[in-house]
Amino acid sequence: MEQERKNNMNGMEMEKGKTESGSRKGLELTMRVLALVLTMVAATVLGVAKQTKVVSIKLIPTLPPLDVSTTAKASYLSAFVYNISANAIACGYAAFSIAVLMICKGRRSKGLLMAVLVGDLVMVGLLFSGTGAAGAIGLMGSQGNKHVMWKKVCNVFGKFCHQAAASVAITLLASIVFMLLVVLDAMKLP
Numbered sequence: 001m002e003q004e005r006k007n008n009m010n011g012m013e014m015e016k017g018k019t020e021s022g023s024r025k026g027l028e029l030t031m032r033v034l035a036l037v038l039t040m041v042a043a044t045v046l047g048v049a050k051q052t053k054v055v056s057i058k059l060i061p062t063l064p065p066l067d068v069s070t071t072a073k074a075s076y077l078s079a080f081v082y083n084i085s086a087n088a089i090a091c092g093y094a095a096f097s098i099a100v101l102m103i104c105k106g107r108r109s110k111g112l113l114m115a116v117l118v119g120d121l122v123m124v125g126l127l128f129s130g131t132g133a134a135g136a137i138g139l140m141g142s143q144g145n146k147h148v149m150w151k152k153v154c155n156v157f158g159k160f161c162h163q164a165a166a167s168v169a170i171t172l173l174a175s176i177v178f179m180l181l182v183v184l185d186a187m188k189l190p
Contacts, residue, residue, distance in 0.1 A: 024184070025105070029098065031181050036094035038174035039127070043087035046134070046167035049074050051160040072157040079133040080164065086130030087171055090123045090178070110189070117185040120178050127175035134168045 050073045056065035074080040097116055104112060141161055144152040154161035 024188075028181065028184055029101070031177055031184070032094055032098045032101070035123075035174055035177045035181065036091055036098065038170055038177060039087045039091035039094060042167045042170035042174060043084050043091060045163055045170065046074050046080055046087075047084050049160050049163035049167070051157045053156055055156060070156075072153065072160040074164070077137055079137040083130040083134035083167065083171060086126045087167075087174070090127055090174065093119060093123055108188075113185060113188050117182060117189070120182045120185055123178045124175055124182060127171055127178060131168055131171045131175060134164065134171070138164050138168055 050071065052069060052071045054067050055070045056067055058065045074084060097119060100112070101108075101116070138161065140150065141157075141164075142152065142154045144150050
């Protein structure tokens with residue numbers, strides 16, 4: 001009976017007296033650090049994205065075009081601000097969860113495991129929604145919208161659009177890392 005109970009524990013800590021295997025702890029810590037770095041980089045890349053160009057605007061066909069200095073900045077679009085905020089929140093949560101899990105490295109209660117699982121799930125939803133919002137606006141900037149006469153802007157602000165696309169891709173990777181952390185957390189629960 002005792003041997004069967006030991007076999008069912010599978011090397012993970014779930015109750016009093018059980019311990020989690022070192023390789024799983026190492027994998028979880030590595031994935032949390034990766035999530036921290038990815039969210040920090042994504043927020044920074046999009047947060048500093050800015051490009052100024054001189055754009056010729058033709059008001060009346062018979063007059064010469066008017067040259068106007070125009071700036072593209074992430075803070076001008078609410079979807080990009082949301083993506084930056086989502087990444088900043090996820091980065092802060094990743095740092096907090098790393099600290100908590102390092103402090104409680106010896107024994108992790110079922111309540112702590114459940115709290116981390118819920119936190120990771122919230123981060124998955126937050127990051128996927130930020131990716132979707134920023135991706136939709138990025139697509140609009142890249143392709144425009146003929147129905148409402150919105151023109152493409154990425155042909156003018158190429159550097160800005162490339163930075164925004166890189167940030168969206170990094171955010172997507174971070175959300176996948178958090179999703180894998182949810183799977184790891186769920187495997188620890190009894």
